[in-house]
Amino acid sequence: MNDTGKTHVLLADDDVGFCELLSEYLRHQNFDVTMVHDGLAAIEQVERGLYDVLVLDVMMPRADGFRVLERLRASHRIPVVMLTARGEDVDRIVGLELGADDYVAKPCNPRELAARLRAVLRRSQPAAADPTPLRSGDLELLPAARAVRVAGQPVELTGAEFDVLRTLIEDAGQVIAKDELSRRALNRRLGAFDRSIDMHISRLRQKLGPHPDGNPRVRSVRNRGYLYVTAE
Template sequence: MNDASIPILLADDDTGFCELLGEYLRGQGFAVTAVHDGQAAIAAVERGGHAALVLDVMMPKADGFQVLEKLRASHRIPVVMLTARGEDVDRIVGLELGADDYVAKPCNPRELAARLRAVLRRTQLAGAELAPLRCGDLELQPASRGVRVDGRAVDLTGAEFDVLRVLVEQAGEIVNKEELSKRALNRRLGSFDRSIDMHISRLRQKLGPHGDGSARLRSVRNRGYLYARPG
């Protein structure tokens, strides 16, 4: 992947922070455009041309959660949220609304760049293995990153798709959360990291149960999750 060809949208109302962070990311080869309120962020994404969005929670005109909720109704752009350090609730809400990853502020620019690269690898290169995956009425298309359940298209975020793909690849087997985080999110699971749990919760809501009413995604206490094969 050539970072220089990847335009990133940075949405944060702190102009000084945007200048410093934008300078660092440009030095890493990213092309950065900054906006400073929620409405401007929505308008910029809708105009297109950005490969990923770095989105601060606290902004005027529309906060980061409102922006994310609005965008997820019709856009699948990868989103890395910027949350206040120690504010677990912000991270949880962001993941519930469809964020792909998060970084706590004040953030280490190097960590943010690494998270951006990881998200972009997941969303843009995960189609290297193009054969469809099928399990019962579920079909995953890695090339287009599309998902269908009983013929019905299901709109997933990039992170949700990657979590589901790992579980379907090992359907009927338990995948522990640490392994799931490494393979799907490309990072180690922190001590209080609930990102995998949040993605699983959203997948359950979007996919629903099997046709016979049994659970597709099962949690196994102290062990992990599995995608249950249909009976």
């Protein structure tokens, strides 16, 4: 939050009129909003460290949203909500693969965007209580610090990835349906063609690696969901 106590949103979209519409609504919802209209400007602003969350359009001049996100994820953990064209499933999948925390299809309802922003911000905040670590084999999850270690080494996760993993660890060894996983971890139901949970699981597998014995940590169960495999 900035000096006013409000959440500071960086809105990156080259549609100036659309930005102004969203900004007006968000300001009425107690957000401070700064607008930029090209990808390089978005990177420059995030690197100043003044923002709590980034709303990032896919199609922008100088650097598209994917390039911006890829560059930022190399060194920044700022929560990112992607703006994707309605019906462009590929854009949503690529955004999630690159580390976006959530997405909203354009043209979007400003109320929906505000709700998504609040959800990703809640996920990004350290827990005030519940300091008890969760452990499974060589993996340790620290809820209060929102941190994860594997074999004692820190693993950098986005807010969404952390909450998906925490939900799996809480029910380690049990299958969790995709829709239940989405509701518990992301606070939303899955749409008919929503692959956000699949993308978060894919990134978790890449970042966590397998168990020391080579078995996968997260297993998919066809037509049922996912489970975290307990270590032998």
